[in-house]
Amino acid sequence: MTYKRYKIALIIRVITLFLLLTALAFSLVRLDAQEISPLKTILAIFLAAISVYSVLDLFNFIFKRFSEMDDFFESIKYRDFSRHFNETYGAEDIRILHKHFNNVNKTIVQINKEKEEQHLYLKKILELINTGIIAYNIESGNVLWVNESFKKTLNIPSLKNISFVEKRNTDLYRAIFMTDHHDETHISVNISNEKTKLLISSSIFLTKEGSFKLIVLQNIDETLNKNESEAWKKLLSVMTHEIMNSIAPISSLAETLQSKVALFIEDSNENPIDMSDLDIGIESIKKRSEGLLKFAKTFRSLNKITKLNLSKISVADLFETIKTLMLPSLESKDIKLLFKTENPELQIEIDIYLLEQVLINLILNAVEACKDRLDSKVIITAQKNIDGKTIIKISDNGKGIPNDVIENVFVPFFTTKKTGSGIGLSLCKQIMLLHKGNILINSIEEKGTSVKLIFNN
Secondary structure (H helix, E strand, O other): OHHHHHHHHHHHHHHHHHHHHHHHHHHHHHHHHOOOOHHHHHHHHHHHHHHHHHHHHHHHHHHHHHHHHHHHHHHHHOOOOOOOOOOOOOOHHHHHHHHHHHHHHHHHHHHHHHHHHHHHHHHHHHHHOOOEEEEEEOOOOEEEEEOHHHHHHHOOOOOOEOHHHHHHOHHHHHHHOOOOOOOOEEEEEEEOOEEEEEEEEEEEEEEOOEEEEEEEEEEHHHHHHHHHHHHHHHHHHHHHHHHHHHHHHHHHHHHHHHHHHHHHHHOOOOOOOOHHHHHHHHHHHHHHHHHHHHHHHHHHOHHHOOOOOOEEEEHHHHHHHHHHHHHHHHHHHOOEEEEEEOOOOOEEEEOHHHHHHHHHHHHHHHHHHHOOOOOOEEEEEEEEOOOOOEEEEEEEOOOOOOHHHHOOOOOOOOOOOOOOOOOHHHHHHHHHHHOOOEEEEEEEOOOEEEEEEEEOO
16 A cells, blocks of 8 residues: 555656656757747746656655665664654654554564573573573583583583683593584493493584584483382382282181181080181192292293293182182171182193282272172173183172273373372283283273183184
């Protein structure tokens, strides 16, 4: 709009000047060709004056607008975006031009503000991360930017120029600033009289202010120590959890046997003890103790196991062993534990001790889900499907597993329990994978959960 108004005004002035100059030239020719009269002389002078005025007006018109644009570009050159151009005074096209100038300045100010906010945001993020970062001028050594993590890693209170590090620790200065680390490199440096391992990388970038070097480093010792400490805490929690899972039924069974023996000693005639029950109980304790010992050894090197101690086991015998172990501890909880198998002769080839651990874990999970619910029951079934695969299924009518949790139940150390280790189901899956089988979970909230152990043999 401004450009069109300016163009029309300029064209009118040019045409007017052209007509005046034409009329003036014509008058001068007539004066030269005919007799000079006072009237014609006055007319020629009048036309000449108007022509001079039109020339000056055209010059002023063009000069004024170029001057306004020159002022605007001058303010841009010196980054003076705070200047305000008057939008209420002067010619209409100039006022409109001023309005556009002000809009450009406002836009640039807004862009600069957003860039500054992004810069502060990025700077804050870089300050919070544990990785040390520094950027400095290669020629002068002046530090462009450095975060607190970098200064903390090198034990330096402040850093304006890298020459400060050279004066303080020459070897450290050479290892970090004078050596190029285009690829990530592990270096060992002496910081505060202690050997420290660092992971370091560097790159060079160019700007109009000069060449700069960016260095990124991380204290590996600190990270490894922290990870190792966390791993030990988790390992201790896991071992405690799994050992307690096996000790609890053993302890309960032993207590039951002890009470029977005590009654026998007190009055052997009135309370005769069933020696077969005693033998079965002791045998169960012996087998589970052996299984617990093997579990501890297996857990220590589970990822290194390449061969299982496989044997053909009757599913009915397996269920009987688990029933003997688990029933005493469930009697006081009012939870029914039921075992069913379609074929009493059904057999599977498994590592008996490891699979017992899987079943104990899954039954205890089911019992926990059924806690404080009416008519609670846990049902363990075994059958062959149409593909000839043996499936052991553990079902409960407990509270179920939420949809947002069920996807993570096999992730190591993931748990929703306050006292859980998050390793039980993960370990069950690993044991099933060692058997070249699989484990699947189905759950409906407030209705129950079923876990299938699928064996290919």
